[in-house]
Amino acid sequence: MHELSIALRAVETILEDLAEQNGKVMSVQIRVGALSGVVPDSLRFAWDVACADTRLSGSTLEIEEVPVRIWCESCQREHTLPDxxxxxxxxxxxxxxxxxxxxxxxxxxxxxxxxxxxxxxx
Ligand SMILES: [Zn+2]
Structure with a gap:
């Protein structure tokens, strides 16, 4: 599962960033674009696996989903794609x-x- 490697990489990055800090990680907010190729539900599922036996164990993953926004030359304006x-x-x-x-x-x-x-x- 592609999302598991993404989750593992995110956990690794966070652990490195927090190396100097004490405390347990309670929650992590991640922004996921609709074109990123990441399925939010799969990422949520992978999160618990990726966090196991680390300071992030039991942390909540909050996913902010970003819709696709495009610029149309012919309308000369921005649109959000419905899906x-x-x-x-x-x-x-x-x-x-x-x-x-x-x-x-x-x-x-x-x-x-x-x-x-x-x-x-x-
Ligand atoms: Zn247009």
Whole structure:
């Protein structure tokens, strides 16, 4: 499953980023574009497997799905495609699309870490 390798890579990246920080990871927000090739449900499923036995174990994966946005030269405006059916035509005038503005995203937006009790006394 393609999503598992994506989940594993995301977990690895987060662990590296948090190497200097204490605390347990509670939730992770990931932005997934409709054209990224990632199926959100599969990614959610893969997440638990990828997080097992790490500081991310038990963390919640929040997926922000980004629809496909295109720029139509002939309408001279931006449109959001109703679904990613990969037919790159303007939904209004049916012109071929040359510019995809959004939908290819696959990025980690934020990571929430549980409060860590400071070992420092005053
Ligand atoms: Zn158009």
């Amino acid at each position: 990613a059916d990969f037919v790159f035509r303007c939904p209004i005038c049916a012109a071929s699309i040359t510019e995809v503005l959004a939908g290819r995203e696959l990025e980690i937006l934020s990571v929430e870490i549980s409060e860590y009790e400071s070992p420092q006394a005053d």
